Amino acid sequence: MGTEVDSSLSGASQRVSAPRRRAFADLFRATEIDARLVGMLGALVLIWIGVDLLSGGAFLTPRNLWNLSVQTASVAVMAAGMVLVIVARHIDLSVGSVLGFVGMIMGVTQAEFLPKYLGFEHPLIWVIALAVGIAVGAAIGLLHGAIVAYLGVPAFIVTLGGLLVWRGCAWWVTSGRTVAPMDDAFRRMGGGIEGAIGAGWTWVVALLALAAIAFSTLHARRRRRQVGFALRPVWAEVAVAGLAGLAVLAIVLVANSYDLPPRVAERIAAERGLVVPPQGLSIAHGLALPVLIAVGVGIVVTFLARRTRFGRYVFALGGNPEATELSGVDTKRVTVLVFVLMGVLCAIAAAISTARLNAATNAQGMLDELYVIAAAVIGGTSLGGGLGTVAGAMLGALVMQSLQSGMVLMGLDTPLQNIVVGLVLVVAVWLDRLYRSRTLKGSAG
Template sequence: MAETTNTIPFNPARATTENPVRRFFRATEIDTRLLGMIGALLVIWIGFHMLTGGLFLTPRNLWNLTVQTSSVAVMATGMVLIIVTRNIDLSVGSVLGFCGMVMGVMQAQILPQYLGLDSSLIWIVTLACGVVVGGLIGALHGVIIAFLGVPSFIVTLGGLLVWRGATWFVTSGQTVAPMNATFRLMGGGTEGSIGATASWVVGLIACLAIVGAILNARKQRKRFGFPRRPVWAEYVLATLSCAVVIGAVLVANNYYWPVNIALRYAEANAIPVPEGGLKISHGIAVPVLIAIAVGIVMTFISTRLRFGRYVFAIGGNQEAAELAGIKTRWVTVRIFALMGILCAIAAAISTARLNAATNAQGELDELYTIAAAVIGGTSLAGGVGTIAGAMLGAFVMQSLQSGMVLLGIDSPLQRIVVGFVLVVAVWLDTVYRARAK
């Protein structure tokens, strides 16, 4: 970023007449839709903070907000690819519930008989089984859609009913609890977080990765002769991104363990308790790290791999994609199989957080997942969508829910608000696409 050469063509007329704000966005290449969503999120936060008497923007609530967002954010990354190809998946909530019940039964009833109650392999085998089941369910949906020609709306609507009913039959409606102690770490909580020191290490690695990515992008643009951003714009992007990371770590580290749990921990480990009390930071929660890791992997898949290019090509024009030699049917199968795997990962987070597998698990998650993707800029017309936008959309949805819970708003009214937001998001997408033509 110390490089001062800028290959972006300079136009004196435009430089003197262009609005400074527009010039800033052109130079930094910041996605204005994503920035608008961040602005809306800040408005939601400030509004709820004022209405709740200062309860919303606290480390405790923000930490819980990130944990609660994790499972939907994981599924939203897969929903982007499905909607981009002009399909839909209405079964994700039911698949989550079924996979969660399978994993619950595996670790609570089946595996202890063969591996023992305290085996360290239980959570690994449980998670692997859940991922396999989720992948097979998704692949089944994909095969029916791609090779039998049944619309995805109908297939996944049927899946919503089938897998919700199958969840009940696994245990005849009984709740399965408790979960394996190591498995529970994926759900967050006091033990399911990495602490202050490890959080700072993760934050430092993230900042280094951001700077490295910006430098590498600039190097690649120079290598292939593409226009490069001004050096000051690179510094602005790096500074803003690192500031967000550091701010997130500060918030996570300012949420401390409950007093009684901290005292028991001090007694068990012979730690002296100071007069002001023992303050142990939660740090970043494990499910948040899982969601971030999934987001990074899915971004790599969608932007760097041939498979991702095929997905967007199909969404742009399926007939052209077929003429170009893309096996669109198998791509569809792989997309839905990937969605099933992501549902299983989300089920692991949800089950671990609840410390139980229930029949109601994942209900209405299909609504929140689709809404997150659409609010995040994924067009229902196909061909357009980003993973980061969908994850931010999930954060917006959970912020609305959390704020309404703090205000004591009834669940039916919460659903009305969510439905209204979804309709408005689709309308805004329609307006944006019309103006972009």
């Protein structure tokens, strides 16, 4: 008798919990938030908490989180471009070597070539060096894209060859020498003391970001109403915008909680004529320039992917190449432009990396291709093409860098770190295939 009562109670509880689960699923669906993005955020939080516990509280500190954001920037920039490359059903294995080669070109340009004609610390040195680097990166991307599109060589082979060629060219430029130091203005792009905007300007950026969130929310709702699409509930709009705003404020608070070293703060106070109080002077770093550069790149590439004809062609090419070509789209030109964009972003990442190191080295960018591809795949970009988001890839870059930084804090050696990265990449691809198969079954059903 007792067994029958227990079974009836458990069955009743299951019947009650099922509608609750459905109600929660309906509420979540109303927000139109990508479930994979939420899962990735959850994984990132678990990684941060776990690493912080294992490292004795050394991970979740303003200093480490600030450095983590700077270290993530170059990979995040390249991951934004890798999304479009993979969406178009290609791959680029040469991004790390291209970064190293372009970084060496920019280093030689500003440290050895231009000073002969302009002198050291000329205000145009960093501009010319950056322009030369972007031009070289675009030319490399143009070469890769032309070989893939017009000669029919698979991108895997072309960029695998590029991985070796550009790494060798980087060594050949200086015969293996390290080039240093970089121009002072150029070095600001790498973060550090000179490459932070301070607390005041950080709050200005935060206010602009909050205004942009509010504007984009209202603008998107207005566009939906104009074209007759279904509108999200008002509470869902407010909730999504509110979460985005809280994320912005959290980032600002962390950036402004990391103070400059006391001696540096005193030097800055002396330069500005400030009085140092008896208890000492606290000057916050604020947001780092490489982080702002990465965010800017993410916004631009997202705009290209979502709001331009080029972006629509890229996703169409990845979804159905034959139909796209039959519809009159110049798919070869689209392929070339995708690789040119990838080359330009490699150059921007090279500038960030070279500036952060204050040197151009032959080991620069080594294995970055694995981190970039893993970031894109973890962020929801399908290796089958036609599916991917820039925001997801950049968040994936943060996940990968968090793993690497956490393993360093825990004292794990480099071989074990490589093993973990390799396993994460394999698991990410497996989860991508699992997600795609379930999505196809759901749509078929």
